[in-house]
Amino acid sequence: MRTIIDxxxxxxxxxxxxxxxxxYTTNYKELDKVDVSSIRHEWDPLIKEMRSDPNKKHFQxxxxxxxxxxxxxxxxxxxxxxxxxVSSLTSEFxxxxxxKEMKRQGSNADICELFAMMARDEARHAGxxxxxxxxxxxxxxxxxxxxxxxxxxFAPKFIYYATYLSEKIGYARYITIYRHLxxxxxxxxxxxxxxxxxxxxxxxxxxxxxxxxxxxxxxLTSGLNVYWIKFFLVAxxxxxxxxxxxxxxxxxxxxxxxxxxxxQVLRMTTEISRQVFPIxxxxxxxxxxxxxxxxxxxxxxxGRAKQSKGVTGLIKRPLAALNLGxxxxxxxxxxxxxxxxxxxSRLQPSY
Amino acid sequence: xxxxxxxxDNAPCTIEVSNTFESLHAHVRFNNGAIVNPGDEVIVHGDxxxxxxxxxxxxxxxATILRATPLERLWTRxxxxxxxxxxxxxxxxxxxxx
Numbered sequence: 001m002r003t004i005i006d007x008x009x010x011x012x013x014x015x016x017x018x019x020x021x022x023x024y025t026t027n028y029k030e031l032d033k034v035d036v037s038s039i040r041h042e043w044d045p046l047i048k049e050m051r052s053d054p055n056k057k058h059f060q061x062x063x064x065x066x067x068x069x070x071x072x073x074x075x076x077x078x079x080x081x082x083x084x085x086v087s088s089l090t091s092e093f094x095x096x097x098x099x100k101e102m103k104r105q106g107s108n109a110d111i112c113e114l115f116a117m118m119a120r121d122e123a124r125h126a127g128x129x130x131x132x133x134x135x136x137x138x139x140x141x142x143x144x145x146x147x148x149x150x151x152x153x154f155a156p157k158f159i160y161y162a163t164y165l166s167e168k169i170g171y172a173r174y175i176t177i178y179r180h181l182x183x184x185x186x187x188x189x190x191x192x193x194x195x196x197x198x199x200x201x202x203x204x205x206x207x208x209x210x211x212x213x214x215x216x217x218x219x220l221t222s223g224l225n226v227y228w229i230k231f232f233l234v235a236x237x238x239x240x241x242x243x244x245x246x247x248x249x250x251x252x253x254x255x256x257x258x259x260x261x262x263x264q265v266l267r268m269t270t271e272i273s274r275q276v277f278p279i280x281x282x283x284x285x286x287x288x289x290x291x292x293x294x295x296x297x298x299x300x301x302x303g304r305a306k307q308s309k310g311v312t313g314l315i316k317r318p319l320a321a322l323n324l325g326x327x328x329x330x331x332x333x334x335x336x337x338x339x340x341x342x343x344x345s346r347l348q349p350s351y
Numbered sequence: 352x353x354x355x356x357x358x359x360d361n362a363p364c365t366i367e368v369s370n371t372f373e374s375l376h377a378h379v380r381f382n383n384g385a386i387v388n389p390g391d392e393v394i395v396h397g398d399x400x401x402x403x404x405x406x407x408x409x410x411x412x413x414a415t416i417l418r419a420t421p422l423e424r425l426w427t428r429x430x431x432x433x434x435x436x437x438x439x440x441x442x443x444x445x446x447x448x449x
């Protein structure tokens with residue numbers, strides 16, 4: 001994230017933040033071959049629900065949006081809260097670009113309709129966050145289009161594993177904060193949290209769609225792919241744990257203990273993911289928490305090593321990367337629990 | 352195709368940038384059906400697109416696709432998945448401290 005001051009756009013000085021979304025390409029031919037006929041009885045109701053666009057009217061600023069002044073926030077909290085808004089906006093934005101591309105390049109009617117609706121939701125979320133940023137006098141600069149962008153590659157199954165987890169974790173994170181603030185309204189330091197309850201139902205539905213896509217082809221959740229599923233589970237869970245712990249002011253202001261919060265969110269995600277994954281993380285194994293803490297320590301050391309310059313940096317960086325790799329491998333090595341996937345997968349957001 | 356030299360393809364494209372309350376998005380569509388492959392780089396020519404708040408800008412532009420070499424393509428296919436964290440929603444950036 002780069003910040004520049006631009007005071008030509010409006011009469012008030014606006015800080016500009018340049019967002020750098022990622023660009024992806026995938027195997028579009030493979031996507032065209034997706035056949036949802038074996039799960040059609042679950043697919044159609046979900047698509048019908050998404051078509052009805054339940055959150056169409058949700059993302060509007062009503063009288064519920066209290067007056068709020070960013071200058072009232074402590075500088076540390078302000079920084080972390082803006083990081084929260086900008087990062088959330090960037091991932092909604094990247095999701096939108098990816099989904100739109102999948103819709104545009106494909107010719108499979110089921111897939112195209114699904115991805116068009118998901119792109120719609122993500123762009124709407126990004127617009128809503130953007131508006132909250134504008135209140136902080138931060139304008140998003142979309143000038144990245146005219147800079148060189150590299151397209152990275154993601155096979156469809158990896159998109160399913162990663163975005164499924166991301167959407168379900170997004171749901172679990174938002175609903176946990178929302179429920180916590182229902183009980184502790186005095187900690188709600190910004191009105192945006194009031195929108196989380198219905199907002200996260202979009203994430204939940206997107207996750208449902210990816211669950212069905214994975215169930216449409218049993219090969220995606222069996223054989224060697226189980227090792228990939230475990231890889232994504234461990235990597236996504238560990239990343240969330242590390243990133244949350246690096247933002248103490250945000251969680252302190254919400255009155256949330258980060259260890260408690262992450263445990264709730266990850267257990268909830270694991271419970272939901274039983275709808276499709278044949279394995280699950282064993283949260284009760286004491287080695288899991290020890291391993292997470294080890295990865296956190298290694299990740300922080302790696303972050304510091306990346307910042308050190310000169311010869312010290314040259315020596316430190318590969319060592320820190322190796323250490324992080326070992327910490328991750330040890331976390332991966334903790335045995336997962338088996339899970340018998342149910343006959344049908346559809347769930348309703350009920351947390 | 353040379354094994355080491357990158358090929359440049361020019362393609363007409365339409366860009367759409369929306370900076371409105373309802374939708375914040377930016378898309379590029381190649382009008383000649385060009386496909387971007389793993390590891391390729393794309394640059395849209397012209398001035399940076401500045402969509403003021405409340406506006407949707409649609410423009411026809413010229414883009415260059417800098418094709419990846421076979422080795423780069425293979426590299427991206429194999430290791431691209433390690434960049435998957437970027438599409439995941441974690442609420443916070445990867446910076447260890449702000």
